[in-house]
Amino acid sequence: MVKTILKRIIQLIPILFIVSTIIFVITRMIPGDPAKTMLGPQAPVEAVEELREELGLNKSIGEQYLIYLKDVTKGDFGKSYAYNEPVMKLILERFPNTLILTVVSLCLAMLVAIPIGIISATRQYSIFDYVSMIGALVGVSMPIFWLGLMLVLVFSVNLDWLPSIGMGSLDKGLWDVIKHLILPSVCMATIPAATFARITRSSMLDVVKQDYIKSLRSKGLRESIVIWKHALKNALPPILTVIGLQVSTSLSGAILTETIFSWPGMGRMIVDAIENRDYMLIQGAVLFIAFLFVFVNLIVDILYLYVNPKVSYDGDKGGGE
Structure with a gap:
């Protein structure tokens, strides 16, 4: 167990290095100049050059990259151009909202x-099975931005039941926060729900056909115990x-949902950073999300060992059972 965890942690280093390099290159490919964006199109050339020098943008790409890597290894993601505050501080302010x-x-x-x-697995080929799997297929195929707009149109504009902007405030009571959370959470839950339903059905179908399940049934155990305790x-x-992949995907893919509902999370922050050509904030936020992605996968690997101790992650054994 300890050996597996240490191997996974060591594997994080090259992954994060590659991600940091890719995101550095991509941010430099974004059209526009951060200094001009901050000062406006009417700013004099001298003022733009002075700000570029202050931000270190007048250095060569190679120098900027080496400085960036040096700072990242120290845990310093730099200072945001637009907010003039440490990137890590901004991330830690917004991340709890995205996590919620x-x-x-x-x-x-x-x-x-x-x-x-x-x-669906226990009632294979029933009407419930067909309807639920068609619903799952629709859920997986449905574009998030379209679903979000439809939810806003129906429940906020037409029915006026739920708010569609912001995340509410505890000062106005817990119900205010819950009301603001309903629409974005339903929108964001659609694709994971469809995926969970299909994978659960497929996995359960493989298990319920096993001989030991038939043996348990022949012993007279209640069907609910056989299914919910042993088969599951x-x-x-x-x-x-x-689930682990969806946690990672949801944390990194909340951009559309947070933009549609003006949810003050990391996704919305990244969109604003791109609009402002805020290189440091983009790099820091994406690298932070990449770390979360690999960390969640590490947790899933560890849970595998507890759920099924026969699984081996030792490469010398070929990862078999």
Whole structure:
């Protein structure tokens, strides 16, 4: 166990190095000059050059890259051009908002989709199975930006039931925060829910056909115990993998949802940073998300060992059982 964790942690280093290099190159390819963006199109050339020198943009790309890597290895993501504040401070201010939205949406997706997947597997080829899987296919295929706009149009504009902008305030009570959270969390939960339902059904179908499940049934155990206690436990590994990937994807893919609903999270911050040509904030935010992605995958690998101790991640054994 300890050896596996150490190997995964060591593997983070080259991954994060590659990501930091790619994002550095991509940010420099964004059209526009951060200094001109900050000062405006009417700013004199002298003022623009002075600001470029202050920000270190007058140096060569190679020099900027070496300075960037040196700072990142120290845990310093630099200072935002637009906010004039440390990037890490801005990330830590916005990340909890994105985390709240991600956790709520994924919990909602799991609570709805996993039971649907289990029931579909136990009632294969029934009307419920067909309807739920068609719904899952629609959910996976539905564009988030379109769904978000439709939710706003129906529940905010036409019915005036729920707010569509911001995340509310605890000063106005917990219900105000919950009301602001409903639409973005439902929007963000759609694709994960569809994915969870399909994977759960597929995994459960493989398990319920096993001989030991038939043996448990022949012993007279209640069907609910056979399915929810024994079959589900052995069907969990693929489901855990998908949940881990969806956590990472949701944290990094909340940009559209947060933009549509003006949710003050990291996704919205990245969009604003791109508009402002804020290189340091873009680099820091994307690198932070990349770290979360690989960290969540590490947690999933560890959970695998607890759920199914027969699984081995030792490369010398070929990763088999």
